[in-house]
Amino acid sequence: MRQLDLKKLLLPNLPYLLIGLYATKLGEAWRLAPGADASAKLLGLMDGFAAAFQSALPSFHPVDLLVGLCCGAALRLAVYFKGKNAKKYRKNMEYGSARWGTAEDIKPFMDPVFENNIILTQTERLTMNSRPKDPRTARNKNVLIIGGSGSGRRLAPDPAWGTGRLPS
Template sequence: MNTKIKKIIILNLPCFVFGLMSTKVYKAWRLSEGYEISDKFLNFSDSFSKAFQSPLPSFNIKDLMFGISIAVILRFVIYVKSKNSKKYRKGIEYGSARWGKSTDIEPFIDPVFQNNIILTQTERLMMSNRPKNPKYARNKNVIIVGGSGSGKTRFWLKPNLMQCHSSYVVTDPNGNLQ
């Protein structure tokens, strides 16, 4: 059997079985005596045993529609839950971080040097908002914090200002920037 078909069967079989069981539940609801909902609830357990006497599902059109709708809703819930599942790194424990390599930053660098924000001597960040692969799109905001004399202006601000590739908001309380 093809693995794709096997996967489809495995995913949908529980929904199918649950839908067949739901036809019996709706049959029990139909068979319960009473015209009002409260009367039907009181007699529901008595009709439940009648509905499950036969091993076959109920072939009444209302029962089948109820079973199909329950199966479709269940499959939709499973689909939504699987798409929203978090991505865990199984088998990788706490403390497994490592230093980045030059190959790790390559997708974030534009081949044209002037189209990058200079972060360090070897690391840059592309200015393009729409890279070829959308997972490499990053926020372009940068805040530089450091003590006096740490080289914030000389090593980061002036090289990026000289490129003039975007708009900058620079606060210079000392007035030393010229």
């Protein structure tokens, strides 16, 4: 027989218990509202709230406790069903269909001639050809180059690029 861990059971449900205790004020306000039928009690509900909130302590009348228990349970069920219907989330795994790209993924977007590409990283390049062989690989050529002076990045073409040497 496994041991029931009271701390593990009580701590996650403590907010719902506290909300349920203070929801007893709703039952107390209804009980203290003047009137004999529902329509008269509804009209005097604000007076009932004024009487119920004279004290900060929750009401321990059995009917009020039942109202608080129902409110706390309803909130707990709403949170449970909201979490149950959420998209599937796998811990420590990528979410959705996104994944890290590989060299094979970028290969269709690179031109075989090195000089016809813009360098994105050390291993990735993007063709500057406006009409590649496969039209699906045509991409917008707007590129933001980030790097300080001397970092090896150039905004304008450099004559050294055609020689096979990397720019300084």
